[in-house]
Amino acid sequence: MLRRTSLGTLGLSIGGILTVVGFWAYFVVDNATLNLVGFFYGIPLLLGGLALKASELHPVPLREPTPASVLTLREQQATATQNQIRKDVTRYRYGQRAHLDSSLTHLGLSPTDEECPVLVGVQEVETEGAYTLVLEFESPLIPLEVWQEKQDKIAGFFGPGVKATVSQAGDQKVDVALIATAAEKEPVASLN
Template sequence: MLRQISLAQLGLVLGGLLTIVGFWAYFADYATLNLAGFFYGIPLLLGGLALKAAELEPTPFSEPTSPEVLALREQQATPTQNQVRKDVTRYRYGQSAHLIDALERLQLGRTDEDHPQLQGLRETAVEGAYGLILEFYSPFVPLSVWEEKRDKLAKFFGPNIRVQIEQPEADCVDLMMIAEKEEGVGSRESGLEN
Protein backbone atom coordinates (compact mmCIF):
# COMPACT_ATOMS: atom_id res chain seq x y z
CA MET A 1 0.00 0.00 0.00
CA LEU A 2 2.77 2.46 0.89
CA ARG A 3 4.44 1.89 -2.47
CA GLN A 4 1.31 3.34 -4.11
CA ILE A 5 1.74 6.67 -2.26
CA SER A 6 3.69 9.40 -4.02
CA LEU A 7 6.34 10.83 -1.69
CA ALA A 8 6.48 13.89 -3.93
CA GLN A 9 2.74 14.50 -3.51
CA LEU A 10 3.02 13.97 0.25
CA GLY A 11 5.91 16.45 0.49
CA LEU A 12 4.07 19.02 -1.62
CA VAL A 13 0.88 18.81 0.44
CA LEU A 14 2.52 18.80 3.88
CA GLY A 15 5.12 21.39 2.88
CA GLY A 16 2.48 23.62 1.32
CA LEU A 17 0.23 23.43 4.38
CA LEU A 18 3.06 24.15 6.80
CA THR A 19 4.30 27.05 4.66
CA ILE A 20 0.80 28.56 4.52
CA VAL A 21 0.50 28.18 8.29
CA GLY A 22 3.92 29.84 8.63
CA PHE A 23 2.83 32.84 6.54
CA TRP A 24 -0.45 33.10 8.42
CA ALA A 25 1.39 32.93 11.78
CA TYR A 26 3.84 35.60 10.62
CA PHE A 27 1.06 38.05 9.83
CA ALA A 28 -0.92 37.08 12.97
CA ASP A 29 2.23 37.60 15.10
CA TYR A 30 2.58 34.02 16.39
CA ALA A 31 6.37 33.75 16.41
CA THR A 32 6.69 30.09 17.43
CA LEU A 33 4.15 28.84 14.90
CA ASN A 34 5.74 31.11 12.30
CA LEU A 35 9.17 29.53 12.81
CA ALA A 36 7.79 26.00 12.74
CA GLY A 37 5.88 26.76 9.55
CA PHE A 38 8.87 28.23 7.77
CA PHE A 39 11.59 25.88 9.06
CA TYR A 40 9.64 22.72 8.32
CA GLY A 41 7.25 23.85 5.59
CA ILE A 42 9.63 25.38 3.06
CA PRO A 43 12.16 22.48 3.10
CA LEU A 44 9.32 19.93 2.79
CA LEU A 45 7.82 21.92 -0.08
CA LEU A 46 11.18 22.13 -1.87
CA GLY A 47 11.84 18.43 -1.24
CA GLY A 48 8.41 17.59 -2.68
CA LEU A 49 9.17 19.67 -5.78
CA ALA A 50 12.53 17.93 -6.23
CA LEU A 51 10.95 14.49 -5.89
CA LYS A 52 8.17 15.44 -8.31
CA ALA A 53 10.78 16.35 -10.93
CA ALA A 54 12.44 12.93 -10.54
CA GLU A 55 9.25 10.88 -10.10
CA LEU A 56 8.40 7.86 -12.23
CA GLU A 57 4.77 6.81 -11.82
CA PRO A 58 3.73 3.18 -11.34
CA THR A 59 3.04 1.14 -14.44
CA PRO A 60 -0.66 0.32 -14.67
CA PHE A 61 -2.16 -3.11 -15.18
CA SER A 62 -3.65 -3.17 -18.69
CA GLU A 63 -6.39 -5.55 -17.56
CA PRO A 64 -7.58 -6.80 -14.18
CA THR A 65 -6.13 -10.05 -12.89
CA SER A 66 -8.66 -12.86 -12.49
CA PRO A 67 -8.96 -14.78 -9.19
CA GLU A 68 -7.73 -17.93 -10.94
CA VAL A 69 -4.54 -16.20 -12.05
CA LEU A 70 -4.06 -14.71 -8.57
CA ALA A 71 -4.22 -18.25 -7.17
CA LEU A 72 -1.64 -19.35 -9.76
CA ARG A 73 0.58 -16.42 -8.75
CA GLU A 74 0.47 -17.52 -5.10
CA GLN A 75 1.41 -21.09 -6.06
CA GLN A 76 3.89 -20.65 -8.90
CA ALA A 77 5.33 -17.12 -9.17
CA THR A 78 9.11 -17.01 -8.88
CA PRO A 79 10.81 -14.44 -6.65
CA THR A 80 11.94 -12.58 -9.78
CA GLN A 81 8.40 -12.34 -11.16
CA ASN A 82 7.15 -11.02 -7.82
CA GLN A 83 10.03 -8.55 -7.56
CA VAL A 84 9.51 -7.22 -11.10
CA ARG A 85 5.74 -6.87 -10.55
CA LYS A 86 6.24 -5.02 -7.26
CA ASP A 87 9.02 -2.78 -8.62
CA VAL A 88 7.15 -1.57 -11.69
CA THR A 89 3.86 -0.96 -9.84
CA ARG A 90 5.33 1.52 -7.35
CA TYR A 91 6.63 5.06 -7.53
CA ARG A 92 10.32 5.29 -8.42
CA TYR A 93 12.63 8.28 -8.11
CA GLY A 94 15.70 9.26 -10.11
CA GLN A 95 15.14 6.82 -12.99
CA SER A 96 14.15 7.66 -16.54
CA ALA A 97 12.13 4.44 -17.07
CA HIS A 98 11.03 1.29 -15.29
CA LEU A 99 13.55 -1.58 -15.54
CA ILE A 100 16.12 0.79 -17.07
CA ASP A 101 19.04 -1.06 -15.44
CA ALA A 102 17.86 -4.39 -16.84
CA LEU A 103 17.34 -2.91 -20.32
CA GLU A 104 20.84 -1.42 -20.27
CA ARG A 105 22.45 -4.68 -19.11
CA LEU A 106 20.60 -6.58 -21.82
CA GLN A 107 21.66 -3.96 -24.40
CA LEU A 108 18.13 -3.21 -25.56
CA GLY A 109 18.71 0.30 -26.88
CA ARG A 110 21.82 2.48 -26.87
CA THR A 111 20.56 5.68 -25.23
CA ASP A 112 17.78 6.55 -22.78
CA GLU A 113 15.66 7.67 -25.73
CA ASP A 114 16.20 4.35 -27.55
CA HIS A 115 15.29 2.08 -24.63
CA PRO A 116 11.87 0.44 -24.75
CA GLN A 117 9.32 2.06 -22.42
CA LEU A 118 7.19 -0.12 -20.17
CA GLN A 119 3.57 0.87 -20.88
CA GLY A 120 1.64 -1.75 -18.93
CA LEU A 121 1.63 -5.22 -17.49
CA ARG A 122 -0.80 -8.03 -17.05
CA GLU A 123 -0.94 -11.44 -15.46
CA THR A 124 -2.26 -14.52 -17.20
CA ALA A 125 -2.23 -18.30 -17.25
CA VAL A 126 -0.17 -19.89 -20.03
CA GLU A 127 -0.83 -23.62 -20.38
CA GLY A 128 -1.56 -23.86 -16.65
CA ALA A 129 1.50 -21.81 -15.62
CA TYR A 130 1.63 -18.31 -14.15
CA GLY A 131 2.73 -15.69 -16.65
CA LEU A 132 3.71 -12.06 -16.10
CA ILE A 133 3.52 -10.04 -19.32
CA LEU A 134 5.41 -6.76 -19.63
CA GLU A 135 4.06 -4.53 -22.41
CA PHE A 136 6.78 -2.36 -23.95
CA TYR A 137 6.56 0.48 -26.44
CA SER A 138 9.65 -0.29 -28.52
CA PRO A 139 9.92 1.83 -31.67
CA PHE A 140 13.75 1.80 -31.74
CA VAL A 141 14.36 -1.84 -30.82
CA PRO A 142 12.81 -4.13 -33.46
CA LEU A 143 11.24 -7.51 -32.72
CA SER A 144 14.24 -9.29 -34.28
CA VAL A 145 16.56 -7.83 -31.60
CA TRP A 146 14.18 -8.94 -28.84
CA GLU A 147 14.11 -12.44 -30.39
CA GLU A 148 17.93 -12.57 -30.50
CA LYS A 149 18.02 -11.72 -26.77
CA ARG A 150 15.41 -14.30 -25.71
CA ASP A 151 17.96 -16.70 -24.12
CA LYS A 152 19.76 -13.82 -22.44
CA LEU A 153 16.43 -12.53 -21.08
CA ALA A 154 15.57 -15.98 -19.69
CA LYS A 155 18.95 -16.22 -17.94
CA PHE A 156 18.75 -12.66 -16.65
CA PHE A 157 15.30 -13.01 -15.12
CA GLY A 158 16.37 -16.08 -13.29
CA PRO A 159 15.95 -19.78 -13.07
CA ASN A 160 12.56 -21.39 -13.57
CA ILE A 161 11.40 -18.76 -16.06
CA ARG A 162 10.65 -19.30 -19.72
CA VAL A 163 10.55 -16.18 -21.90
CA GLN A 164 8.33 -15.62 -24.93
CA ILE A 165 8.32 -12.54 -27.11
CA GLU A 166 5.27 -11.36 -29.05
CA GLN A 167 4.45 -8.28 -31.11
CA PRO A 168 0.75 -7.46 -30.71
CA GLU A 169 1.04 -4.35 -32.91
CA ALA A 170 3.68 -2.21 -34.60
CA ASP A 171 6.25 -0.66 -32.22
CA CYS A 172 4.94 -2.75 -29.29
CA VAL A 173 6.52 -5.86 -27.78
CA ASP A 174 5.13 -8.14 -25.08
CA LEU A 175 7.75 -9.85 -22.91
CA MET A 176 6.16 -12.91 -21.33
CA MET A 177 7.86 -14.31 -18.23
CA ILE A 178 6.32 -17.75 -17.64
CA ALA A 179 6.98 -19.73 -14.46
CA GLU A 180 8.37 -23.21 -14.93
CA LYS A 181 8.27 -25.99 -12.38
CA GLU A 182 11.40 -26.38 -10.30
CA GLU A 183 13.59 -29.34 -11.11
CA GLY A 184 14.88 -29.78 -7.57
CA VAL A 185 14.33 -28.60 -4.05
CA GLY A 186 16.18 -25.48 -3.00
CA SER A 187 15.99 -21.74 -2.97
CA ARG A 188 15.48 -19.75 -6.12
CA GLU A 189 17.92 -17.00 -6.93
CA SER A 190 17.27 -13.96 -9.04
CA GLY A 191 19.40 -12.29 -11.69
CA LEU A 192 17.64 -9.04 -10.79
CA GLU A 193 19.37 -8.42 -7.44
CA ASN A 194 19.60 -4.78 -6.29
Protein backbone atom coordinates in the same frame (compact mmCIF):
# COMPACT_ATOMS: atom_id res chain seq x y z
CA MET B 1 -1.44 1.79 -0.39
CA LEU B 2 1.79 3.72 0.12
CA ARG B 3 3.18 2.12 -3.08
CA ARG B 4 0.45 3.90 -5.05
CA THR B 5 0.95 7.25 -3.29
CA SER B 6 3.19 9.87 -4.83
CA LEU B 7 5.66 11.00 -2.19
CA GLY B 8 6.29 14.14 -4.26
CA THR B 9 2.62 15.12 -4.13
CA LEU B 10 2.47 14.27 -0.43
CA GLY B 11 5.55 16.42 0.30
CA LEU B 12 4.18 19.30 -1.78
CA SER B 13 0.81 19.14 -0.04
CA ILE B 14 2.02 18.93 3.56
CA GLY B 15 4.94 21.28 2.96
CA GLY B 16 2.69 23.80 1.23
CA ILE B 17 0.17 23.77 4.06
CA LEU B 18 2.86 24.14 6.75
CA THR B 19 4.58 26.94 4.81
CA VAL B 20 1.32 28.87 4.37
CA VAL B 21 0.52 28.41 8.08
CA GLY B 22 4.03 29.64 8.95
CA PHE B 23 3.70 32.78 6.84
CA TRP B 24 0.19 33.39 8.16
CA ALA B 25 1.46 33.03 11.73
CA TYR B 26 4.31 35.47 11.04
CA PHE B 27 2.36 38.20 9.27
CA VAL B 28 -1.15 37.96 10.79
CA VAL B 29 -1.15 36.26 14.18
CA ASP B 30 2.40 37.01 15.36
CA ASN B 31 2.71 33.47 16.76
CA ALA B 32 6.39 32.49 16.94
CA THR B 33 5.75 28.76 17.42
CA LEU B 34 3.60 28.39 14.29
CA ASN B 35 6.01 30.63 12.42
CA LEU B 36 8.90 28.28 13.23
CA VAL B 37 6.88 25.22 12.18
CA GLY B 38 6.28 26.81 8.80
CA PHE B 39 9.87 27.84 8.22
CA PHE B 40 11.69 24.83 9.70
CA TYR B 41 9.33 22.06 8.57
CA GLY B 42 7.13 23.49 5.83
CA ILE B 43 9.77 24.93 3.51
CA PRO B 44 12.09 21.85 3.60
CA LEU B 45 9.09 19.53 2.99
CA LEU B 46 7.96 21.75 0.13
CA LEU B 47 11.42 21.70 -1.46
CA GLY B 48 11.75 17.95 -0.90
CA GLY B 49 8.34 17.42 -2.53
CA LEU B 50 9.43 19.50 -5.53
CA ALA B 51 12.62 17.45 -5.89
CA LEU B 52 10.73 14.15 -5.68
CA LYS B 53 8.11 15.38 -8.15
CA ALA B 54 10.83 16.34 -10.63
CA SER B 55 12.36 12.82 -10.56
CA GLU B 56 9.09 10.87 -10.29
CA LEU B 57 8.36 7.82 -12.46
CA HIS B 58 4.68 6.85 -12.45
CA PRO B 59 3.52 3.26 -11.87
CA VAL B 60 2.90 1.12 -14.94
CA PRO B 61 -0.81 0.29 -15.26
CA LEU B 62 -2.21 -3.23 -15.29
CA ARG B 63 -3.75 -3.94 -18.70
CA GLU B 64 -6.68 -5.65 -17.00
CA PRO B 65 -7.51 -6.83 -13.49
CA THR B 66 -5.86 -10.10 -12.49
CA PRO B 67 -8.38 -12.98 -12.21
CA ALA B 68 -8.59 -14.90 -8.93
CA SER B 69 -7.32 -18.10 -10.58
CA VAL B 70 -4.15 -16.30 -11.69
CA LEU B 71 -3.69 -14.81 -8.20
CA THR B 72 -3.76 -18.37 -6.85
CA LEU B 73 -1.17 -19.40 -9.44
CA ARG B 74 0.97 -16.41 -8.46
CA GLU B 75 1.00 -17.53 -4.83
CA GLN B 76 1.93 -21.08 -5.84
CA GLN B 77 4.36 -20.60 -8.73
CA ALA B 78 5.69 -17.05 -9.04
CA THR B 79 9.44 -16.68 -8.65
CA ALA B 80 10.96 -14.05 -6.40
CA THR B 81 12.12 -12.17 -9.51
CA GLN B 82 8.62 -12.11 -11.04
CA ASN B 83 7.18 -10.79 -7.77
CA GLN B 84 9.91 -8.17 -7.46
CA ILE B 85 9.39 -6.94 -11.03
CA ARG B 86 5.61 -6.72 -10.54
CA LYS B 87 5.98 -4.80 -7.28
CA ASP B 88 8.68 -2.47 -8.63
CA VAL B 89 6.92 -1.43 -11.83
CA THR B 90 3.49 -0.93 -10.24
CA ARG B 91 4.68 1.68 -7.72
CA TYR B 92 6.14 5.16 -7.90
CA ARG B 93 9.90 5.21 -8.50
CA TYR B 94 12.33 8.09 -8.13
CA GLY B 95 15.56 8.98 -9.91
CA GLN B 96 15.18 6.57 -12.84
CA ARG B 97 14.71 7.32 -16.54
CA ALA B 98 12.31 4.44 -17.12
CA HIS B 99 11.10 1.23 -15.50
CA LEU B 100 13.63 -1.60 -15.91
CA ASP B 101 16.10 0.75 -17.65
CA SER B 102 19.19 -0.85 -16.10
CA SER B 103 17.91 -4.35 -16.96
CA LEU B 104 17.30 -3.35 -20.58
CA THR B 105 20.77 -1.82 -20.79
CA HIS B 106 22.34 -5.00 -19.40
CA LEU B 107 20.41 -7.08 -21.94
CA GLY B 108 21.62 -4.89 -24.82
CA LEU B 109 18.13 -3.59 -25.59
CA SER B 110 18.85 0.04 -24.73
CA PRO B 111 22.03 1.22 -26.46
CA THR B 112 21.18 4.90 -25.84
CA ASP B 113 18.65 6.86 -23.78
CA GLU B 114 16.72 7.73 -26.95
CA GLU B 115 16.44 4.07 -28.02
CA CYS B 116 15.33 2.78 -24.63
CA PRO B 117 12.04 0.86 -24.84
CA VAL B 118 9.35 2.11 -22.47
CA LEU B 119 7.33 -0.25 -20.29
CA VAL B 120 3.69 0.75 -20.88
CA GLY B 121 1.70 -2.13 -19.41
CA VAL B 122 1.79 -5.22 -17.21
CA GLN B 123 -0.51 -8.20 -17.16
CA GLU B 124 -0.72 -11.40 -15.13
CA VAL B 125 -2.06 -14.39 -17.06
CA GLU B 126 -1.99 -18.18 -17.13
CA THR B 127 0.01 -19.91 -19.87
CA GLU B 128 -0.62 -23.66 -20.09
CA GLY B 129 -1.18 -23.87 -16.34
CA ALA B 130 1.81 -21.68 -15.45
CA TYR B 131 1.86 -18.22 -13.89
CA THR B 132 2.98 -15.64 -16.45
CA LEU B 133 3.97 -12.00 -16.02
CA VAL B 134 3.62 -10.15 -19.33
CA LEU B 135 5.54 -6.90 -19.80
CA GLU B 136 4.39 -4.70 -22.68
CA PHE B 137 7.08 -2.42 -24.07
CA GLU B 138 6.70 0.41 -26.54
CA SER B 139 9.75 -0.15 -28.72
CA PRO B 140 9.78 2.07 -31.83
CA LEU B 141 13.55 1.91 -32.37
CA ILE B 142 14.35 -1.70 -31.38
CA PRO B 143 12.74 -4.14 -33.85
CA LEU B 144 11.04 -7.39 -32.83
CA GLU B 145 13.87 -9.44 -34.37
CA VAL B 146 16.39 -7.95 -31.92
CA TRP B 147 14.08 -8.79 -29.01
CA GLN B 148 13.70 -12.36 -30.28
CA GLU B 149 17.48 -12.76 -30.58
CA LYS B 150 17.76 -11.77 -26.89
CA GLN B 151 14.99 -14.14 -25.74
CA ASP B 152 17.36 -16.68 -24.14
CA LYS B 153 19.39 -13.91 -22.53
CA ILE B 154 16.17 -12.41 -21.10
CA ALA B 155 15.21 -15.81 -19.61
CA GLY B 156 18.69 -16.20 -18.10
CA PHE B 157 18.67 -12.67 -16.72
CA PHE B 158 15.28 -13.01 -15.01
CA GLY B 159 15.76 -16.69 -14.08
CA PRO B 160 16.09 -19.24 -12.66
CA GLY B 161 12.66 -20.79 -12.90
CA VAL B 162 11.55 -18.52 -15.75
CA LYS B 163 11.09 -19.09 -19.46
CA ALA B 164 10.79 -15.99 -21.64
CA THR B 165 8.85 -15.54 -24.86
CA VAL B 166 8.77 -12.44 -27.02
CA SER B 167 5.90 -11.51 -29.34
CA GLN B 168 4.54 -8.57 -31.29
CA ALA B 169 1.82 -6.79 -29.29
CA GLY B 170 0.87 -4.21 -31.89
CA ASP B 171 2.45 -1.46 -33.92
CA GLN B 172 5.86 -0.78 -32.32
CA LYS B 173 4.93 -2.76 -29.20
CA VAL B 174 6.55 -5.92 -27.89
CA ASP B 175 5.29 -8.31 -25.22
CA VAL B 176 7.83 -10.11 -23.04
CA ALA B 177 6.17 -13.00 -21.22
CA LEU B 178 8.04 -14.31 -18.18
CA ILE B 179 6.57 -17.77 -17.63
CA ALA B 180 7.19 -19.63 -14.38
CA THR B 181 8.61 -23.09 -15.00
CA ALA B 182 8.73 -25.98 -12.58
CA ALA B 183 10.83 -23.95 -10.19
CA GLU B 184 12.73 -25.90 -7.64
CA LYS B 185 11.32 -24.94 -4.30
CA GLU B 186 13.69 -24.89 -1.35
CA PRO B 187 12.81 -27.70 1.04
CA VAL B 188 11.13 -26.62 4.23
CA ALA B 189 13.13 -27.60 7.28
CA SER B 190 11.39 -30.08 9.50
CA LEU B 191 11.21 -29.54 13.22
CA ASN B 192 11.41 -33.29 13.90
